[in-house]
Amino acid sequence: AQSVTQLGSHVSVSEGALVLLRCNYSSSVPPYLFWYVQYPNQGLQLLLKYTSAATLVKGINGFEAEFKKSETSFHLTKPSAHMSDAAEYFCAVSVGGGYQKVTFGTGTKLQVIP
Amino acid sequence: DAGVIQSPRHEVTEMGQEVTLRCKPISGHDYLFWYRQTMMRGLELLIYFNNNVPIDDSGMPEDRFSAKMPNASFSTLKIQPSEPRDSAVYFCASSQQGGGSPLHFGNGTRLTVT
Numbered sequence: 001a002q003s004v005t006q007l008g009s010h011v012s013v014s015e016g017a018l019v020l021l022r023c024n025y026s027s028s029v030p031p032y033l034f035w036y037v038q039y040p041n042q043g044l045q046l047l048l049k050y051t052s053a054a055t056l057v058k059g060i061n062g063f064e065a066e067f068k069k070s071e072t073s074f075h076l077t078k079p080s081a082h083m084s085d086a087a088e089y090f091c092a093v094s095v096g097g098g099y100q101k102v103t104f105g106t107g108t109k110l111q112v113i114p
Numbered sequence: 115d116a117g118v119i120q121s122p123r124h125e126v127t128e129m130g131q132e133v134t135l136r137c138k139p140i141s142g143h144d145y146l147f148w149y150r151q152t153m154m155r156g157l158e159l160l161i162y163f164n165n166n167v168p169i170d171d172s173g174m175p176e177d178r179f180s181a182k183m184p185n186a187s188f189s190t191l192k193i194q195p196s197e198p199r200d201s202a203v204y205f206c207a208s209s210q211q212g213g214g215s216p217l218h219f220g221n222g223t224r225l226t227v228t
Contacts, residue, residue: 049216090157
């Protein structure tokens with residue numbers, strides 16, 4: 001079975017500070033890993049995904065994540081937070097070829113303080 | 115492409131009434147998913163289809179919920195009869211074939227059952 005754990009349901013950072021959102025996964029086979037962002041009253045949007053091509057993955061809006069197999073982690077970072085980054089962020093994992101069951105984490109709400 | 119389109123955006127109904135939520139996936143996507151999001155339970159997968167065929171409906175709460183996909187461009191989620199505890203935001207998402215394919219979400223339907 002696959003699962004993801006997001007540490008911290010709420011994270012606050014100052015504008016311009018480093019953003020670090022934590023995600024640990026559990027999977028018996030090599031996983032696909034994703035980060036999604038959800039703005040108020042909208043659906044989830046893909047930020048970035050890991051599909052084994054490279055361990056450091058760059059996404060939209062300056063975000064990136066690093067796959068660390070030894071730590072079973074896929075933490076999301078951004079060097080400098082912007083007010084527009086305030087949203088909820090979800091880590092997700094899926095395994096297998098055509099089988100599409102995606103397991104989402106419980107989400108982390110990011111607050112950016114001016 | 116217009117993305118995944120859901121209707122209505124908001125639905126307010128009285129307990130006992132039938133509710134039908136609609137979804138138009140992205141053209142060419144083989145998978146369609148229905149999710150429910152609440153504060154208490156987060157994001158829950160209700161059911162998903164592959165090439166219009168229901169594959170896994172184990173997340174459907176009970177017999178009051180049903181979903182159909184009569185063709186590749188349309189799906190419905192029906193609740194009959196509705197109850198206050200069904201109040202949530204319901205998302206439809208679609209994706210292409212392959213475990214590494216990301217989900218594309220609609221903007222959701224916010225359902226309130228009074």
